[in-house]
Amino acid sequence: MTVALSALARQASAAMPFRPSRLPPSQVPPDGLSRPDARVRVTLHALLDRCAALGPDLPNGYTNHLPMALHALAGLGADADRLETFAQRYLARQGLAWADGVDAPEASSPARVLPGWQRLRGQPEAYGPLREAMAQGLALHGTGPWVRGVLPALWPGLGAAALHGPIRVAHALQSGHAGELASALAFWASRWRPLPEVAAADPLPPADWAAALQAAAGQLRLEAPSISRRLAEAGRSPLYRDVLARAPQALPLGETLARLVPLAVQGYAMTGDFTVLHLVTGLRAVRVLLPWLPPQADAGVLRRVVVAGWLAAPLHRATPQPLPAPDSLPAWSALRAAACAQDDDHVIKLVHACQDHAAQGLAAGRACRQAAARALARPAG
Structure with a gap:
């Protein structure tokens, strides 16, 4: 599995959706985003x-x-x-x-709170x-x-x-x-x-580092019952420190995000892993927050969270599945309708995030539709 994910990482990192250090223009799918x-x-x-x-x-x-x-x-x-x-x-x-009734929070002196x-x-x-x-x-x-x-x-x-x-x-x-x-x-x-900071040591080029990150998939076998606890455990591991020490340091936050979104989207499309699902929706949140953050916001924070999340995912138990052929993928309109009929809140948010990543040009539309289709195929419950 790690070989397949490493190859995927190189492809995704090499195929930058927009010029580095710039946010992409909005690219609305052909059938439009719902308003x-x-x-x-x-x-x-x-x-x-x-x-x-x-x-x-x-x-x-x-x-x-x-x-x-x-x-x-x-x-x-x-x-x-x-x-x-x-x-x-x-x-x-x-x-x-x-x-x-809906009670507003009790007011008190701003000077106190x-x-x-x-x-x-x-x-x-x-x-x-x-x-x-x-x-x-x-x-x-x-x-x-x-x-x-x-x-x-x-x-x-x-x-x-x-x-x-x-x-x-x-x-x-x-x-x-x-x-x-x-x-x-x-x-x-x-x-x-x-999460713990890690000093740089012999940083790799971005594509090589992305491949190294994906190659670490499943190497930690963490048994904590929640994602939050596994994130904390992963952050204390030598593997976390090794991967982060080799991360490229010069990439600003926007470009770091652009290189990580395709990996998370395609990783979820291949594995359907629940922890990776949270990376897909979390990276969408970062994209929304970018205009509200200062230009010098530390990209290392994002790298630390994605590395810990990737290592916390129980990918040693995952069996990658072939991705649906492009001509068999439903259109966004059908994927949205299927998501709206869902009662699974995680699936709803995943499809919404994939649509958004595609619309913003942060991941290939085909990969986003593959990930959305994978989520919609999840068993209920």
């Missing part, structure tokens, strides 16, 4: 209002995906009734229910105060200034909650819902946990 109509936007915002009363975690301890999945469904073209139905089914499946919020990073029990701080900051300063001021402090903890921190923030930004954005920023902050 939610007015009723969908109203319904989405009403549901996100109600999501504010839900905690960031489910009763089983895993992340609450409902706000993210609702925005992804709207982006895929789901109508208002489908959003309502999905929300009700998700709540029932997770043993949750809407609160009778806003200064020093960074001291609460990485403390899950501080989600409530962090949400209050984020809501106050957004109200006092506006979305643009507050988000641009907060993201540099959150960026080193990009892998928060198996990348669900930045994923939720990206969906919230695109939804245009201030309450959900406050919740998303607070969730990222409360789960903030940077």
Whole structure:
């Protein structure tokens, strides 16, 4: 398997979708990207209002995906009734229910909450105060200034909650819902946990390093029950340090992202691995966050998260499957319709991310459709 993935890595890294150090122009697929109509936007915002009363975690301890999945469904073209139905089914499946009323967070003095919020990073029990701080900051300063001021402090903890921190923030930004954005920023902050930095030693050319990364697939056999814990375990491994020490150091964040997206997309298309799925959706989040980050944002943070995520994936148990032939792949319109009919929130977000990667030119459209088709073929449950 590692031989096949290494060959894939060289092909993907060599086929840069745009000139290095530049973000690509938007390249909309031939049948277009869905744009939610007015009723969908109203319904989405009403549901996100109600999501504010839900905690960031489910009763089983895993992340609450409902706000993210609702925005992804709207982006895929789901109508208002489908959003309502999905929300009700998700709540029932997770043993949750809407609160009778939506209570806004209690207001308190900004002087008490806003200064020093960074001291609460990485403390899950501080989600409530962090949400209050984020809501106050957004109200006092506006979305643009507050988000641009907060993201540099959150960026080193990009892998928060198996990348669900930045994923939720990206969906919230695109939804245009201030309450959900406050919740998303607070969730990222409360789960903030940077991965270890590694000093450079004998860096490889980008294509060779990408091949070395893919060749490390499955070499760690981590048994932790959650992706977050496996990410932390991977970050403590000698293999993590070896791979990162040889990473190219001069690539800016935009080009680093451009070289990693095709590897994650094609890696998921070949293996269907659940951890790699989170890399695909997490890299989409990074693309959304790029305009909100300072130009000098550390690309090493992204490399560390992707390396740890790749090593944390149980690819020693994966059996790569042949990719569907291009002429047998459904069109984006069919893939979107199939995703909208899904109740699996991970599949919905994966198809949404693949569509977005293709639209932005960050991965070949064929590879993105192959990955989306692979997700839609996942067994239910």
